[in-house]
Structure formats: structure tokens, C-alpha cells
Amino acid sequence: MAEKKLLILFGPPAVGKMTVGKELSASTGMKLFHNHMTIELVLPFFEFGSPPYWRLVKTFRQMIMEEVAQSDLPGLIFTYVWALDQESDHQFLQRVVDIFRQHGAAIYFVELQATLEERLARNKTAFRLSQKPSKQDVAWSEQNLLELEANYQMNSAGDLVVDGHYWKLDNTHLTPAAAAQQIRAHFRW
Numbered sequence: 001m002a003e004k005k006l007l008i009l010f011g012p013p014a015v016g017k018m019t020v021g022k023e024l025s026a027s028t029g030m031k032l033f034h035n036h037m038t039i040e041l042v043l044p045f046f047e048f049g050s051p052p053y054w055r056l057v058k059t060f061r062q063m064i065m066e067e068v069a070q071s072d073l074p075g076l077i078f079t080y081v082w083a084l085d086q087e088s089d090h091q092f093l094q095r096v097v098d099i100f101r102q103h104g105a106a107i108y109f110v111e112l113q114a115t116l117e118e119r120l121a122r123n124k125t126a127f128r129l130s131q132k133p134s135k136q137d138v139a140w141s142e143q144n145l146l147e148l149e150a151n152y153q154m155n156s157a158g159d160l161v162v163d164g165h166y167w168k169l170d171n172t173h174l175t176p177a178a179a180a181q182q183i184r185a186h187f188r189w
Contacts, residue, residue, distance in 0.1 A: 002074060003104070003105070003106050004073070004074060004075050004106070005028075005075035005105060005106050005108060006069075006075060006076055006078065006100040006105050006164075007021075007024065007075065007076070007077045007078070007108045007109075008078050008080060008093060008107075008109045008110070008164075009021050009078065009080070009110050010110070010111055011081070011111055011112035011113060011155065012081060012119060012148065012149060012155060013081055013144070013145045014114075014122040014123040014128065014145060015112040015122070016114065016122060016171050017034065017079035017081075018034040019128075019176035020171065020176045020180050021077045021079050022176065023176045023177050023179070023180035024077055024180045024183060025077055027180060027181075027184065028074065028075070028184070030074050030076060030077050031068065033061075033065075033068075033076055033077065033078045033079070034078075035061075035078070035079050035080050035081065036132045036135075038056075038057045038061050039057060039132075040132065040133055040134060041056075043133075058092075061096075062095075065078070065096055065099050069100045069102070070103055078096065080093065081148070082154075083148075083152035083153065084152075084153040084156055085152060085153040086152065094163065097163050106164070107162075107163060107164025107165065108164055108165045108166075108167075109160070109162045109166045110166075110167050110183055111155065111156060111158075111166070111168040111169070112168075112170075112171050112179070113169070113172075114171055114172040116149065118172045119145065123138065123141055123142055156168065167183070167187070169182060169183065
């Protein structure tokens, strides 16, 4: 059996994490766990950012990751908007890595980057809106994207130090399939 993998696919909102992750999932057999799967589950019950919201999102994510890490699945692709200047985000991802590392998984990080103009266009795509109901208020979603961009470090200079293999990919002009192909080629999967 091949070594289990954890791929943390990160970058700013609407950079293409979910669509690239979907292509990678189809070609690797790894399961895609995009971060909105838990967000959308909890939002009908609790307001975004409230203490019950965060407790449930964190609990569901941890439980799913623990189960996948100890299962016979080939691995997990987890998408995440990582505010690189926030210690809490670093700590969260280290906990995710630790869960998988305890079960012998190889750890990979892929940072996606695209121009703001391209991300604003991607923010309105039908697939994105179908998978992320909370983004269907496009005016709000666009404002949120711009606020995150202004207030947090959404991308590195390509020299990020992480606990695993790391690669940065500018996917501004790539289809999700082409980006997935380049990721697989880079890591020789």
C-alpha cells in the first residue's frame, strides 16, 4: 500500500483551492475536504465567528481528520485560507499535521497564488457558488475577499518554512486540471 498523504492546499479566497483539489482528488484517489464543508454545515445553526460556530467547525474538522488519518484511505486534500501572519492559523495547521504524522503520513503543502483580478472573477463562478452557499451573496463575498486581502498576509514570498514538503504555484493562467497536473509532477505522484 502506498504511503498515506496529507496535502494542505492553501492560499487566499477564490484562488482555486477547491477546484484544484477536486482535480487532484480525481487523479490521486485522495479525498477532498474543502474548508467550506464544515463552514456550510454549521452556518444554518450559528452565526459566523460566534463561539459555538468555531467550536463546531474545529470539532468536525478534527474528527474527520482523525478518522481519515487512521483509515485505509490514501490520504486527504485539505483546503485552507491561511492568514500567514496569524499564529493561531500556524498552530491549527500544526495540529492537523500532527494528526496525520502520528499515522505515518507524508505531509505536503501547496500554496496557490493568483492575481487579485483573477480571484475576483473566480469568486463569481457557478461551481464555487454551488459548493459554498455562504458565498452566494456575491457583493458580500467580494467585500470579504478584499478585506481579508487588506488585513492579512494571504501569500508568502515563496520561502515559507513548513513541517513537510512545500511548493508555491501561481495558477493565475492555469486551469484547475493543469494546476493539478503540475502539482503531481512536482511531487512525482
